[in-house]
Amino acid sequence: xxxxxxxxxxxxxxxxxxxxxxxxxxxxxxxxxxxxxxxxxxxxxxxxxxxxxxxxxxxxxxxxxxxxxxxxxxxxxxxxxxxxxxxxxxxxxxxxxxxxxxxxxxxxxxxxxxxxxxxxxxxxxxxxxxxxxxxxxxxxxxxxxxxxxxxxxxxxxxxxxxxxxxxxxxxxxxxxxxxxxxxxxxxxxxxxxxxxxxxxxxxxxxxxxxxxxxxxxxxxxxxxxxxxxxxxxxxxxxxxxxxxxxxxxxxxxxxxxxxxxxxxxxxxxxxxxxxxxxxxx
Ligand SMILES: C[S@@+](CC[C@H](N)C(=O)[O-])C[C@H]1O[C@@H](n2cnc3c(N)ncnc32)[C@H](O)[C@@H]1O
Numbered sequence: 001x002x003x004x005x006x007x008x009x010x011x012x013x014x015x016x017x018x019x020x021x022x023x024x025x026x027x028x029x030x031x032x033x034x035x036x037x038x039x040x041x042x043x044x045x046x047x048x049x050x051x052x053x054x055x056x057x058x059x060x061x062x063x064x065x066x067x068x069x070x071x072x073x074x075x076x077x078x079x080x081x082x083x084x085x086x087x088x089x090x091x092x093x094x095x096x097x098x099x100x101x102x103x104x105x106x107x108x109x110x111x112x113x114x115x116x117x118x119x120x121x122x123x124x125x126x127x128x129x130x131x132x133x134x135x136x137x138x139x140x141x142x143x144x145x146x147x148x149x150x151x152x153x154x155x156x157x158x159x160x161x162x163x164x165x166x167x168x169x170x171x172x173x174x175x176x177x178x179x180x181x182x183x184x185x186x187x188x189x190x191x192x193x194x195x196x197x198x199x200x201x202x203x204x205x206x207x208x209x210x211x212x213x214x215x216x217x218x219x220x221x222x223x224x225x226x227x228x229x230x231x232x233x234x235x236x237x238x239x240x241x242x243x244x245x246x247x248x249x250x251x252x253x254x255x256x257x258x259x260x261x262x263x264x265x266x267x268x269x270x271x272x273x274x275x276x277x278x279x280x281x
Contacts, residue, residue, distance in 0.1 A: 025097065025157055030089040031057040038064045043096040045155055047072045048080060050090035058091070069150040069177045097161050101172035103182065106145045107189060117144050117191060117214045118262055123179060123230055124152040124221035125251060131156070132163025133252040134219070139167035141259040142266065142274070147216070150177045183216075183233045191216050195234035196258045197226050198248045203241045204261055211262040212269045219255050 025045060028034050034047060035057055047065055049058055051074040065072045080088045110117045120143045125131050131154040138146055154160060161168050176182040183193055191214040202208070211217075218234060220226035225248075231237065240249060240257050249257070267274055 025094040025155075027084060027086075028093045028095065029084065029086055029091065031055070031061060031091040034091050034093045035061050035064065037093065037095070038068070038070075043099050044068075044070045045094040045096045045157075046070065047093045048083060048091065049074050050080060051076055053090045061091070069175060071151055096156055097158070098156055098168055098173060100175045101145065103145060103147060103174035103176065104185075106172055106174065107186070107191070110144055111189075111214075115144075116212065116266075117216075118142055118211070118266070119145050119147060119186070119191065119216035120255070120259070121147040121179065121183070121193075121216050121218045121230075122149075122153060123218060123226050124149060124224075125219065126152075126154050127222055128154045128157055128160040129163045130154070130222065130250065130252045132160040132165075132168065134255045135160070135164040135167040135171055135173075137252065137256040137259055139164075139171045141256075141263040143171055143259065145172040145174050147174045147176055147179070147182060149179050150175050179227075180229055180233070183218075183230055186216050187233070187235070190214055192235040193218055193233060194258075195226055195231050195237045196220075196240070196254060197231065197237055198239050198242070199225065199231075200237035200239050202236070202238050204238045204258065205241055209236055209238050209261075210265065212265050215262060217255075217258055217262065219251055222251055 028037050031049070034044075038044060038061065044065075047061060047070055049061070049072060062072055064070075077090075080090065080092055083092050107117055107119075120134070120138050122131070122134065125134065125148075135146060156168060156173070187193060193216050194209065194211065195218045197220060218226055218230060238258070240254055242249070248254070
């Protein structure tokens, strides 16, 4: 437990998942400027290095990237040429539009303030607009932090920012290298993990799921749903009942529905006292 917690304490990682659309992000060219940007604390989404080009600076980039979970891919020169017409000198990086936040600090600070965390864990949501829309739901319905994996999720690009309607500047986003460890860590802290999945018989409408206490809601990817290794760690699994013939909802819609339930329970529990803190935008 000790080493795992230390990792969370270190926080302030930067890095990025798969980047389907890099072209809308600000770029840095050349290994020295990229390294300097990292050392200056810039949040990078992804780094492309020329395959086979090894030198002390690229070694340092790789070490820094590992420290902050920034994905590094080595690519042929054609890929770098495709990314930019500028003189890339064998290295291109994309700057993230947001700064990632340390989950441990958020969780401990909420507990210290006597608040019950409401977290949202996204297991490989790959569509940038789904991601933006989920962030908007999260901000509107009182989520304290969105947790995403370092790799395999949507890039936070201009489309995600736009679809979020500004929510991505308001809700902390925590990027975690290993969601399995993150889930175990949250469970150790007394946060219940609720898997929102169509693959269970327990209906959200049953009224047996209590999300007033510390809760992390886990949502699955558009393609495969929630990974089995995360699903088996969940304290509760719940489905949103569907009356039609289509087997599942869009993940952003499903997120909105379960968050509405969590928000409703929390508002009722607080005697609607929280309403006073919401400023209409
Ligand atoms: C489009 S669905 C995934 C469908 C995917 N084909 C599969 O095999 O799981 C994406 C995510 O939305 C959520 N979701 C969609 N419909 C749901 C429902 N009826 N009840 C609970 N969660 C749902 C789940 O988190 C799911 O993993």
